[in-house]
Structures are given as structure tokens and as C-alpha cells.
Amino acid sequence: METRRRLPPLNALRAFETAARHLNFSRAADELSVTPGAVSQQIQNLEDYVGASLFKRTPRGLLLTDAAQAALPALREAFDRLAEAASMLTAAVDGRRLTLTAAPSFAAKWLVPRLGRFEEAHPQVDVWLSADMELVDFGAGEVDLAIRYGAGHYPGLEVIRLMQETVLPVMSPELMTSNPISTPSDLARHVLLHDGSANADESCPDWSMWLAARGVRGIDGQRGPRFNQSSLVIEAAVSGRGVALAKRTLAQDDLDAGRLIVPMPIATSVDFAYYVVHPKAKGRLPQVKAFVSWITAEARVHEAALATMDNGAGI
DSSP, X not given: OOOOOOOOOHHHHHHHHHHHHHTOHHHHHHHHTSOHHHHHHHHHHHHHHHTSOOEEEETTEEEEOHHHHHHHHHHHHHHXXXXXXXXXXXXXXXXXXXXXXXXXXXXXXXXXXXXXXXHHHOTTOEEXXXXXXXXXXXXXXXXXXXXXXXXXXXXXXXXXXEEEEEEEEEBOHHHHHHSOOSSGGGGGGSOEEEEOOSSOOTTSOOHHHHHHHTTOOSOOTTOSOEESSHHHHHHHHHTTSOEEEEEHHHHHHHHHTTSOBOSSXXXXXXXXXXXXXXXXXXXXXXXXXXXXHHHHHHHHHHHHHHHHHHHHHTO
């Protein structure tokens, strides 16, 4: 026979977690939209229930007792799990919605142009995409999965590698015609475009590193326009403003369409890659399973196509 769980009142636990986070009953009351007296009463109820004090009242303010400090991380995790479970209940009722986040440049240059294929294969799923540089807090339960560019270390999440990244010089065909490049030293006649996006990888070369690695001197690798999104530096190169060191995954559609060309077949591998990440529980949702299966297949096709191109071009 299953043992019946004996749990304190949920409102008392919620009041304790909020007060412990703020170490202030008034701020906890503001967050919970109740009075400080109501928070104090809930804390008293919980202390009576567990038979121990949870806060130390000092002249400098509230402090947690040792017992409260020890229990707080598990309680916070429990509330995160409750929020996740509630989100999953909603998703189970409305399995049409898939909410995901991705960096703006990856979303614009790689994901969105392909997303129609997922929607055709799964017309019952509505994709809600948020393009944001901020790492999503999965604990809130509002986002099903994310696509992240990084080293692949995301504790507590399911992590699936999508694609590696390389960096290579790109420019518009018109600029190549008017001011051709055959060697790195020819860059002295060109404006250098810089990718200043926030997701920096120490293994990803900037122009100064790229030129130094090829023994080129007399070119100031710091000069030239700088853009805070990878997609913007690619668009600047498409418009003929100069030569960019571009992330190949993001530039490949423009290369395939002939809006960009590679003046020198020199690709540099970097340590970062693209990953799909999600809480383990979210992986049981049918729309998440379908999207992960689809995007990993798209990534395999993309990498296979690049490998074929590289073998032919000698990159």
C-alpha cells in the first residue's frame, strides 16, 4: 500500500520561500500581493508545523536558521518542478504549441528559412519562436526548448549537438569584381567588417588574429565597422561594405544564393557549436520530440552538404 504523503500547507511553503529569498517580509508580501502580517502568519504556521524556527530576527534584519538554509535549495527545486509540471499539463491539453528560443542571428539566418518544412510536416503544431540573446530560465516552465551556441555544458538539461561552426572570409561578388582578392595581403585595400556579437568564443578569430596567423603585417585588424549581431555583419558584406569574417552556418544561405562569395578558401574551426537543450521532462512532449527529430535531421543534411562542398573546393 502506498504511503500517504504528509506535506505542509502549500501557501505556507510559498510564503517561506519568498521571504527567504528576500530576507524581508514586506518585500515578500509585495511579491505575493498580500500583507506583511499574512506572510508572518504563514511563516508562523510553518514553524508550528515543523516544530522549529526558520528565521533569526537580528538588529540587522532576518537571517535563515541552519535548518531553513539546508532545506531552501530543495524547496526551490520543488517549486521549479511544480511550475514545470503545470506547464506540461497545459501543453498536454494544448499540444499544438511549441515554444522555443534561439539567438537572433541563428534564428534569422538558419532556422526561420527552414522552419516551413517543419510546419509542413507537422501542421498541427504552432511554433512560437523568441529570438533572444538571454539564456532562458526553464524553471518558469514557459519555454519548451532552446537552441544555444556554446561549449555544450548545460547542467540539468538534455543536450543534443546540432552543428559545429567555422569562420571564413566573405564578400559580395560585386566587390570582388571591382577590387579582387587573391591573397590575405590584398585585404589592405578593403574595409574589414567585424562581428562583435556577445556569444564570443576565445577560439573564434577576429581579424587581428586571422591576419597574424597568416603572417600578414601592415594591416590594422582593429579598424572598420563593428556589429553586435552576426547577421548584421553578414548583411553588411552582402551590401558590399567590406570583407567579413563570418560564421559559415549563418552565411551559407547567402553563399548558396550567390549574394556572397569566399575570396580565399580558408576556413577556421572554432570550439563552439550549436545545441538543442531542454529539461528532461519536456522531452516527453510529442511536439518537442517531433521538433528535435526534425532539426537534428536538418543539421545532418546541412553538415553533409558543407562537407561535399569543401571536398570539391579544397577548403
